Amino acid sequence: MDDVSTDRLVARIGKPHGLRGEVTVQVHTDDPEARFTPATVFATEAATGSGVPGRLTLASARLHRDTWLLGFEEIPDRTGAEGLRGTRLLLADPAPEGDSDDGDEEAWYEDELVGLAAVDPEGDRLGEVSGLLTGTAQDLLVVRLEDGLEAMVPFVSAIVTEVDIEGGRLVIDAPPGLLDLARE
Structure with a gap:
């Protein structure tokens, strides 16, 4: 199990940062900017009985003094963040909901x-x-916004809810702030 986990290891969670549930992480990926995008779902590996969810959904990521700080939708406060200490974040399986037939x-x-x-x-x-x-x-969709800026949108069903090739459109149900990242 450790060999498989090491191949999929993205980061290891350290101590909490602040009161809103952010945590520091030790990065184990060569491209944290691409891995740490909002709505990314990570599988977790934690001590048995720790109460850590099997999956965590990234809500925020920022670099602070050369340390990555991550926030998760499932972790609203410092108390929850404290419980994540030592948890390993892994690449989630390609079809986490078991709805993959042939892909x-x-x-x-x-x-x-x-x-x-x-x-x-x-x-x-x-x-x-x-x-x-x-x-x-x-995968990330590159979307040229109406104001000419480009936004990176995680190409996941929770955000890109419909792709209509014949109709010439796709529907993006972006979490608050995702499209604003292009303006920063």
């Missing part, structure tokens, strides 16, 4: 996606897909 049904090529209109759940135009960056943990 072809929901696979798209970059040339199918580029040019699609990106709209929010209400149908308002956000921009246009201009690229796809493939990664080990997850």
Whole structure:
């Protein structure tokens, strides 16, 4: 189990930082900027009986004095963050919900996606897909926003809720602040 975990190891959680549930991490990946994007789901490895959830969803990531600080949707405060100390964050299995049959049904090529209109759940135009960056943990859609800036959107079903190739659009239900990252 350790050999498999080491191959998938992204980070190890250290001490809490602040009161809002952020934690420091020791990074074990060569590309933390790509791995630490909001909505990324990590599998966890923790001591038996620790109460650490089997999966954690990244809510925030920032670099503070050469140390990565991560926040998770499931951890709202410092007390919860303290319980994560020593937990290893691993690349999640490709089909965490067990809904993978052969994987072809929901696979798209970059040339199918580029040019699609990106709209929010209400149908308002956000921009246009201009690229796809493939990664080990997850892929990222490159979306040219209406104001000309580019945003990186995790290509996961929780955020990209619909892809309609024939209709020429995809629906992005972005968590608060995700598209604002392009403006920072």
